[in-house]
Amino acid sequence: xxxxxxxxxxxxxxxxxxxxxxxxxxxxxxxxxxxxxxxxxxxxxxxxxxxxxxxxxxxxxxxxxxxxxxxxxxxxxxxxxxxxxxxx
Amino acid sequence: xxxxxxxxxxxxxxxxxxxxxxxxxxxxxxxxxxxxxxxxxxxxxxxxxxxxxxxxxxxxxxxxxxxxxxxxxxxxxxxxxxxxxxxx
Numbered sequence: 001x002x003x004x005x006x007x008x009x010x011x012x013x014x015x016x017x018x019x020x021x022x023x024x025x026x027x028x029x030x031x032x033x034x035x036x037x038x039x040x041x042x043x044x045x046x047x048x049x050x051x052x053x054x055x056x057x058x059x060x061x062x063x064x065x066x067x068x069x070x071x072x073x074x075x076x077x078x079x080x081x082x083x084x085x086x087x088x
Numbered sequence: 089x090x091x092x093x094x095x096x097x098x099x100x101x102x103x104x105x106x107x108x109x110x111x112x113x114x115x116x117x118x119x120x121x122x123x124x125x126x127x128x129x130x131x132x133x134x135x136x137x138x139x140x141x142x143x144x145x146x147x148x149x150x151x152x153x154x155x156x157x158x159x160x161x162x163x164x165x166x167x168x169x170x171x172x173x174x175x176x
Binding site: 007032068 | 093095101103113116119120123125127128129130131132133134135136137138139140141142143149152155156159160161
């Protein structure tokens with residue numbers, strides 16, 4: 001993990017933006033109701049990515065992650081993303 | 089949120105099991121390499137669900153979430169799931 005710099009592990013969460021329909025979440029709510037789960041208020045369905053990367057510093061890793069999110073992992077027109085550090 | 093009991097918010101993360109291929113993660117690794125991200129060691133691609141539910145207690149909510157995961161949100165043959173509490 002430390003071939004070129006330091007190893008970092010980051011979790012990216014990608015959900016439909018609040019104002020965008022979430023058909024997968026709605027389908028799961030309906031399915032849970034049908035199989036007897038009556039306490040469910042709401043489901044938001046999204047994607048998650050656990051990214052392991054090498055970078056010279058946490059700041060450089062953070063900058064790379066933000067670019068990855070905007071260029072590939074999320075579609076900023078219809079999705080919001082958030083980043084959580086699983087390593088330092 | 090407190091119509092019948094207490095409101096809880098839980099995040100479920102679902103990833104391919106370690107011994108199962110993760111073709112989406114591999115495709116993203118390859119795509120990131122092609123667009124110039126050279127520090128990426130590994131990507132794991134999964135699903136996430138933010139579940140808002142009412143239950144009489146946290147123990148009851150926890151039991152319901154575990155059943156939801158096994159019955160609908162994850163396929164335990166090929167996927168592992170984990171649960172994180174976003175509320176109490």
